Amino acid sequence: MSLPLSFNRHLLVAALALCGLSEMAAAQTKVVGYIPSYKGLRAVADKTDLTKLTHLNLAFANPAPGGSFLNGGNPSCMESATGADISYVVQKAHAAGVKVLVSLAGGVIPACSGDWQSLLQPGSRAAVVNSLTQFVNTYGLDGVDVDLEGALLTAIDRAGNYTPFIQNLRSALPGKLITAATATYEGGMIPVSSLPSFDFVTIMAYDAVGPGWGQVGTEQSPYSLAQSNIATWQARGLTKDKLVLGVPFYGYGFNGYAASYGFADIVNQFGAAAVQKDLIGTLCATCGYVTYNGIPTIKAKTRLALQQGSGVMIWELSQDATGANSLLSAIRSEIGSPPPAGVATVYQDCNYGGYAVGLNEGRYTTAQLQTLGVRNNDLSSLKANAGYQVTLYDSDNFTGRSVVKSGNAGCLVDDAFNDQASSAVVSKISSSWTLQVEAESYSNQSGVQTEASTEGGANVGWIDAGDWMVYGNINFPSSGTYRVEYRVASPSGASLSLDLNGGAIQLGRASIAATGGWQNWTTASHTVTINAGTYNVGIYAPVGGWNLNWIRFTKL
Template identity: 40%
Template sequence: MMMKTMMRRNTWLAILMVVLMCSCKKSARSEVKINDDKKPVAAASFRVMGYLREYNVVDGRAIQFDFSKITHLNIAFINPDAAGNFTTLNGLTELVAAAHAKNVKVLASIGGGLAPEYYTDLMSTGDKRNKLANSLAAVADQYNLDGIDIDLEGHFVDGNYEAFVIAVKAALKPKGKLLTTAIATVYATQYTDKALAQFDFINIMSYDKTGPWKPERPGQHSPYSMAVDDLDYWGGTRGIAKEKLSLGLPFYGYGFGSGVPEDMSFADILKQYPGSADKDEVTVAAGGTMYYNGVPTIKSKTTLALQKAGGIMVWQLLQDDAGSNSLLNTIDALVKAAKK
């Protein structure tokens, strides 16, 4: 009896050990599977924002855009008149509906590199700032926009800028609308920390280091090194969380010297100079050179942004090539691979 009892006990112990071992293996396999399937937080929420021009809303080109490869769309530029009043933009309601159907958020961008000079006056006093801020909130409501993007540069970032963005934030926040900005590092010292804290995210214009306005300084206007320096400055020196930063990429180039246009879209560069997709510059027989970002550089910058930022920003979407060398397709492929 004792021998049989011991044998039974040993048998049950053996079975129990097998069950425990199988359970541990199953648990380990489950844990590995969960970890493998888990998407990195940064990649899962990574933004791909692009700008389209307001006149392309009116002419219908904007609504024909494939929204599936972006997360946010800025319409540039929707500016008021000198009194701070906005006029109707035909086609914007339909564009917003089409974008929303693809889960893309749409914002109205104000200002621009050639912003109307009267912005200085519109931001000059509390009453004027509040009027403009409330008008912007009303525009967001009128077109069912998801927010407002402020692209004011140079002398517009003055002593009234901080108070203005605070007023816009106060007008938008109760409505659940976004407030974003496009900034250039060349004006870095003009942006106060308090002003920057108002924005949900910040698009770094990491381009236009030089251009036709500086013919004496020919060269690459958007080198990879500039992207590195810009992200290091805003994320490091200024301490802005990387999730709030979007790295700006150009879909255009600038020409210097004889035989090249002053500026060209990436699509036109490929048409004019066959075989240029994988380069960053093309020198023509007359001696001039066209500088831009080709596919390899866009890949490198997108990889950098996935590591050190929360998104990509593109100026501007309709300058892209529609064929196999599409820069947006290049970005999309890398972002989707990072999410797997």
């Protein structure tokens, strides 16, 4: 995410959402961090303290020439990133309570990309939006960050196609986040007409000078630039709750220094004293110097972001230093340490004693709970916010004996479940729409048979790779997020995929754990986004070797 005239690979960093903790902070303070795919999604996620973030943007995805964002199980055009990489980071971030978005386009459009200008014209825009919806569903993402920049952004906007694209994306992804990154110069700003459709907008308040642009002898990202950019966007109508200030985790060198540096490079080359400064060398047109933001300026900008907006965006996380020299830690220190965040809190001891860990809505295996600091078989009480419930299981992967608790549960001894929890599901208490479809009630199929089920009635079996079932005329009453559950059994494990209308709309895959037998049943699930309407629902077997008893759809 680059700034004026540069259009280089420095793509801005995103706004990371933290709970507002200081008196200056908004109710929802954001800390958004970008990971460029070409830096290695897994490697950067593994070395970053994700608990200091609220949002993580994976940069950048572009469409293939035909408009598709998916090629089999992988992104069509996202440098060095596989589908497995994205799924790994999403799972790791969700376990830390962080929302994950895919960021589109970037400052430099790669050769593998289709022509954005053509693809966003009315005749092809719907196919692009549909493919993006499938991408989000396939990887369980929380939304889309749009980073169309510079001349490309301007051309799309002048053709009248930018705001309709954002509006279409908003309609296609109800309940998901839609955000944008923008520069602050004429010809590089997203149109005012698009602002109502975004959850928040991150301002790329950096790159005033760099290799090949700007006036040498000035700073790359001074505090005054942040102030000026914020004032511009306030005048354009961007509200405090949607304004997120971008800060750089990198710098530029001139007249004898290297062209660019990550902040970690600056610390390694120039020593720990450099973290307290914004400049190495002398600031003049013919002098050698390196310009960047050190810890004092990053802290000052964070305070400004909390006064005038709702958080901070970072380009980009791989460039941060470690320990006491970390800029991300400096941002967090200004905002404050978050309390246990989430819609539910689990406690080690009865009466809410011992350690406390906040859980957001989601599903937590033993490993995921342990990542968050919850030891296996070690919970004794919990609290759930109004409208939410916690289902505890005494075995990993949501199996075994379970108990469901809403509100406050002061001591799980009362439920014969003290120190028994190995996995958990936090979910909304829903009086909304639920539909269970028996597997054998298909309207069409290929390659499968039915048999008696140990759970009563019949199940579908003899499922080989390439087999499928169709369930006709399933009506979804409203647009939004649905949990889809599958009652499955598989001796060795497998996977299935879900689609609508003969594959016209792909909703993603669900993994099937090995249960050890054809009649040893477990429930697999994933969440998908579906627009209101009546569809033929398809279940496809990319991998065979499993049985299906029923499918259940629940509106979340």
